[in-house]
Every structure is written in structure tokens, then in C-alpha cells.
Amino acid sequence: MKYFVAFGDCPARKGFFSPRVMAALEQYGTFTFNPAPGQGMEKAALIEQIGDAQVLMTGWDSPRVDADVLRAAPRLKIHAHMGGSVANVVSKEEYDRGILVLSGNDLFAQSVAEGCLCYTLNALRRVDIYRDSVRAGGWTPEPHRTQGLVGKKVGLVSYGAIAAYYAGMLQGFGVDLRIASRSISEEELRRLGAKRASVEEIFAECDIISLHTALNGHTEGMITRELLHSIRDGALFVNTARAALVDRQALYEELQTGRFSAALDVYHTEPLPAEDVLRRLPNVWMMPHVAGPTTDLRQEVTLRLLADIRAWQEGRPCRCRIPYEYAARMTR
Numbered sequence: 001m002k003y004f005v006a007f008g009d010c011p012a013r014k015g016f017f018s019p020r021v022m023a024a025l026e027q028y029g030t031f032t033f034n035p036a037p038g039q040g041m042e043k044a045a046l047i048e049q050i051g052d053a054q055v056l057m058t059g060w061d062s063p064r065v066d067a068d069v070l071r072a073a074p075r076l077k078i079h080a081h082m083g084g085s086v087a088n089v090v091s092k093e094e095y096d097r098g099i100l101v102l103s104g105n106d107l108f109a110q111s112v113a114e115g116c117l118c119y120t121l122n123a124l125r126r127v128d129i130y131r132d133s134v135r136a137g138g139w140t141p142e143p144h145r146t147q148g149l150v151g152k153k154v155g156l157v158s159y160g161a162i163a164a165y166y167a168g169m170l171q172g173f174g175v176d177l178r179i180a181s182r183s184i185s186e187e188e189l190r191r192l193g194a195k196r197a198s199v200e201e202i203f204a205e206c207d208i209i210s211l212h213t214a215l216n217g218h219t220e221g222m223i224t225r226e227l228l229h230s231i232r233d234g235a236l237f238v239n240t241a242r243a244a245l246v247d248r249q250a251l252y253e254e255l256q257t258g259r260f261s262a263a264l265d266v267y268h269t270e271p272l273p274a275e276d277v278l279r280r281l282p283n284v285w286m287m288p289h290v291a292g293p294t295t296d297l298r299q300e301v302t303l304r305l306l307a308d309i310r311a312w313q314e315g316r317p318c319r320c321r322i323p324y325e326y327a328a329r330m331t332r
Helices: 011-016 019-027 043-049 067-071 092-096 105-125 127-135 161-173 186-192 199-205 225-229 248-256 295-313
Strands: 002-005 030-033 055-058 078-081 100-103 153-157 176-180 208-211 236-239 261-264 284-286
Touching: 011 295, 019 295, 043 067, 067 092, 078 295, 100 295, 105 127, 105 161, 105 208, 105 236, 105 261, 105 284, 105 295, 153 161, 153 199, 161 176, 161 186, 176 186, 176 199, 199 225, 225 248
Parallel strands: 002 030, 002 055, 055 078, 078 100, 153 176, 153 208, 208 236, 236 261, 261 284
Antiparallel strands: none
């Protein structure tokens, strides 16, 4: 098999193609790498370089594999994406041609769920404030106030792969779990010990509100001013999904009241401008869009994709396959 890796020459690619991965490549075929610096690749460069590759491996900032790219790649059989969502890199033409689309979505989802749990616990216990106090030579800061997750009423807005992993992780905390989703089955709710709720109920009633909705034309701005205003005092709003799901102006105004807290990993502008007011709010716990996958998992994503390509060659099922219907629902 001939592979073309569109991920550019950058530190992130070195994570996905670690020495362990590089040592294993020979058994899978012949690999050609995008020589350009940076993780992205222009569409024209991909058309020029893809040649007779049978497998295309893409990463963040790769161009969409549309009809133009497909005309330049007559032998292409598999598109393996080293990200989670494939929404920005696949096309209907690709699926129509019968190309197998794979992605690291499952590992990404598991890692993001872990990140969501980490951020929630850190924000509730105000870990950064206590850490900074100790490092500055102090001890318990005033006011001494922390919260826990045990027994809290937790609401998940939407239920996809990330929320499913996160719901499983919450089981050990004895939470009162509420889920707003049209797709979750009654059987799954019973398995989790969860209750179905509306988005409005979750925002108005839950101690912790965690957003897990895919961003698309139907969901942009779905978290309205009215929903944010209904959040109960002292609650925690967690967003590891996409910032554009939320009314930006309303979020900023509500957070500046100090009524509730937020743990944020995503922002309307990234990187977040240095002068952004969120950086100065004591009730906002922030991370720079790194919920997942953790860097140590990047090589595992690549190895899992390569294992799936081998499975396809041998006529076995592929764990990482992304059907068109699923791709169409993924976050842009």
C-alpha cells in the first residue's frame, strides 16, 4: 500500500508519528510525507503531491477531499483522518466513490471526556487558586470555599461519543444525571441511571451543566441569553465542545455578574486575545483548547488507524470507520 501523509512537518505530526510509530511503518507500506512546515496543507499542494497513493492520512488543517482532489488521486481507497471529527475534510463525492473513511474519533472522544471530568473537578475545587496560594508562600486562601462532584445534579446537553464516555466516568460519583438528547434510548438512560430532561430544565435546575453538542448550521448559537440567564446561582457551566454554540455576548455578561462559574476549553476567538475579559474573571477556569487527545495518545490514534487499514485489507471489520451519515452530524 502507498500512503500519503498530508499532515505537515510540525511538532504535532511528530506526536502522531512518534519513534514507535515510525519503526512500525515498514510493515504497512510505503509512506510519503508532506514536506512543508506547519500542520496544514493547501489544496493545490495536495493535488500536486497525492499521486498514486492508495491511502491518504490527514490531520488538522488539511484540505477537504473534494472532486478536484479525487480526480488527482485515481487509486485512492482509504482516507484515514488523525483527528476526531471529519466534517471539514471529507465530501459526499468521496463517499460516493466508495472510499473508506476512518478517524481517531473514538480515542479523541474518550480523551475529551477525561478532560471534561478533569476540568469539572478542578473548577469545583478551585485547584488553581489553592495551588497559586501555596506557591506564593501562603496556605489556605480566603474565602475558603470548595465544591465537590459527589451527589451533584449534572446535566449533559446532547449525547454523542464524548458524552457517552463522560456519563460512564460519572457513575462513581453518585450524581443525579440528566441528559438532553433526542437520540438517547430509554434503555441507555436506564443503564446509566439517568433521566431525560429538556435543555431548559438542565440549565435551570442542574448544579453542573456540560455542553456536548456538535457544531453545525442547526446548533450555532443554540445556548441563548435566556438559557444562560436561567442558570442557578453557584452552578458550573462546562464547555469542551465549541464556543460558537453559545451566545458570546450573553455569556460574557452573565459571567461578569459572578452568579455562576464556568470551565472553558473553547473560545469564539482562538488563541484568546490577551485583553479578553474572560482572562480576568475569578469565576472562569480556563484551558487552551487541549481537552483531547492528550499528547501521549496521539501515537495510539495513528496505530489504531493503521490497524484498521490492515483489517480492511484482510476483510475484517474496521473499528474507526465513519459512515457518511455520522460524518454529516459531526462538528465542523
